[in-house]
Amino acid sequence: MLPLSQTTGYAVRALQCLQEPGGHPVLVEEVAEYTGIPRSYLSKLIHKLAKKGLVVARRGHHGGVVLARPSTEITLEDLSDAIDGVAWRKRCLMGLLGCGGAAPCVLHEFWQETLEQILARLRSVTLADLVENHDPGVDRFRANHGLAEPASGLPSAHPSSLVEASIH
Amino acid sequence: MLPLSQTTGYAVRALQCLQEPGGHPVLVEEVAEYTGIPRSYLSKLIHKLAKKGLVVARRGHHGGVVLARPSTEITLEDLSDAIDGVAWRKRCLMGLLGCGGAAPCVLHEFWQETLEQILARLRSVTLADLVENHDPGVDRFRANHGLAEPASGLPSAHPSSLVEASIH
DNA sequence: ACGTTAGATTACCGGAAGATCATCATTGAT
DNA sequence: ATCAATGATGATCTTCCGGTAATCTAACGT
Numbered sequence: 001m002l003p004l005s006q007t008t009g010y011a012v013r014a015l016q017c018l019q020e021p022g023g024h025p026v027l028v029e030e031v032a033e034y035t036g037i038p039r040s041y042l043s044k045l046i047h048k049l050a051k052k053g054l055v056v057a058r059r060g061h062h063g064g065v066v067l068a069r070p071s072t073e074i075t076l077e078d079l080s081d082a083i084d085g086v087a088w089r090k091r092c093l094m095g096l097l098g099c100g101g102a103a104p105c106v107l108h109e110f111w112q113e114t115l116e117q118i119l120a121r122l123r124s125v126t127l128a129d130l131v132e133n134h135d136p137g138v139d140r141f142r143a144n145h146g147l148a149e150p151a152s153g154l155p156s157a158h159p160s161s162l163v164e165a166s167i168h
Numbered sequence: 169m170l171p172l173s174q175t176t177g178y179a180v181r182a183l184q185c186l187q188e189p190g191g192h193p194v195l196v197e198e199v200a201e202y203t204g205i206p207r208s209y210l211s212k213l214i215h216k217l218a219k220k221g222l223v224v225a226r227r228g229h230h231g232g233v234v235l236a237r238p239s240t241e242i243t244l245e246d247l248s249d250a251i252d253g254v255a256w257r258k259r260c261l262m263g264l265l266g267c268g269g270a271a272p273c274v275l276h277e278f279w280q281e282t283l284e285q286i287l288a289r290l291r292s293v294t295l296a297d298l299v300e301n302h303d304p305g306v307d308r309f310r311a312n313h314g315l316a317e318p319a320s321g322l323p324s325a326h327p328s329s330l331v332e333a334s335i336h
Numbered sequence: 337a338c339g340t341t342a343g344a345t346t347a348c349c350g351g352a353a354g355a356t357c358a359t360c361a362t363t364g365a366t
Numbered sequence: 367a368t369c370a371a372t373g374a375t376g377a378t379c380t381t382c383c384g385g386t387a388a389t390c391t392a393a394c395g396t
Contacts, residue, residue, distance in 0.1 A: 060363025
C-alpha cells in the first residue's frame with residue numbers, strides 16, 4: 001500500500017554502487033551480486049534509468065554502468081519518477097470516485113498537503129545523501145571499486161581526476 | 169503505490185449506505201447496484217467486515233446488512249485495518265533492507281512521523297463524517313432507505329426508536 | 337416440511353509487479 | 367575477421383489484487 005515501489009528501493013541500492021560521471025563503469029553483474037537484486041531484473045531497471053538519463057550503460061569489453069550526473073544531482077524524486085511514474089500522486093487517498101475539484105472528500109486537503117510534504121522530501125534527498133547514510137556494506141563495496149568514503153557532512157565530491165575523463 | 173487499497177474505498181462507499189445498529193438491514197444487492205461495486209466482490213468484503221465486528225449480516229428472508237456500531241464509532245482506521253491489515257505501517261519508505269532500529273535510513277524518522285500523522289487522521293475520521301461529506305447521490309440513496317439526512321455539524325444520531333430495537 | 341430469499345463460499349479469470357532463463361546484439365581486444 | 371565480455375531483450379513464471387460466475391447454505395414465510 002503506502003510505500004514507494006520495491007523497484008525504486010532497488011534503484012537506490014544499485015546506484016549507490018556506481019561511480020560519479022567519468023568514473024570507471026561497474027558491471028551490472030557485480031551490482032547484482034552485491035545488492036542481491038536479480039541480475040536480469042537489474043539489467044532492465046538500469047536500462048530504464050539509462051533511458052531517463054540518470055545513468056550511462058555501455059556494452060562489450062570494459063562496459064558497465066556509470067552515473068550520468070553527479071550523485072548530488074540525482075534526487076529520490078528522479079528515481080521514483082523514472083520507475084513508478086507520476087500517476088499515483090493524483091489519486092484520492094480512499095480511491096473515492098467523485099473526489100476532485102468539485103466535490104473533494106473529507107481527507108482531500110489533508111492528503112494533498114501530506115503528499116506535498118512527501119514529494120518535497122523526495123526532492124531534497126539526493127543519492128549522495130543516501131550513500132553517506134552508510135547502508136551497511138556499501139562502504140566495503142565502494143572501497144573495492146575505488147570509490148571515496150563519503151565525506152561526512154559534505155556533498156560527496158567526486159575526485160577531479162575522474163570528473164572530466166571520458167568513460168573510456 | 170501510496171494510497172490505501174481500492175477495497176478500503178469500497179468499504180467506505182458501501183458502509184455509507186447502511187443503517188445504524190438496530191436499523192433496517194439493507195441488501196448487499198442494493199448496495200452493489202448503487203455503489204457500482206461488483207455484487208459478489210462486495211459480498212466478500214461485507215463478510216470480512218462482519219468478521220471484524222463492524223457490520224452484522226443476516227441471510228434469508230428480510231436479511232441484509234446493518235452497522236454493528238454507530239457510524240460515529242467506526243473510524244477509517246477500523247476499515248483500513250480490517251481490509252488491508254497493519255503490516256504496511258512497518259515497512260521502510262524505500263524498502264531498504266537494513267533500515268530499522270540499528271541503522272535507520274535517511275528518511276526513516278521523516279517517514280515514521282508522516283505515517284503517524286496519516287494514522288492519526290484515519291483514526292479521527294469516522295463513517296459519520298464521511299456520510300456528512302455528501303458523497304453525491306448517497307443522500308438520495310439514504311432517503312430511499314429511510315436514513316436520516318446527516319445533521320450538519322452534529323454526530324449523526326440514530327432515531328431512538330431504532331437504537332434498542334433488535335434486528336427483527 | 338418446503339420453497340424462496342437472502343448472504344457465504346468456492347473456483348476461476350485477468351492484469352500488474354516482481355523475478356527468472358535463455359538468447360540476442362554490441363563492443364573492444366586480438 | 368573473430369572472439370569473448372557485457373548489456374539488452376523476449377518469453378515465461380509467480381504472486382497478489384480485483385473481479386466474475388456458479389453453487390451452497392442459513393433464515394424466514396407459508
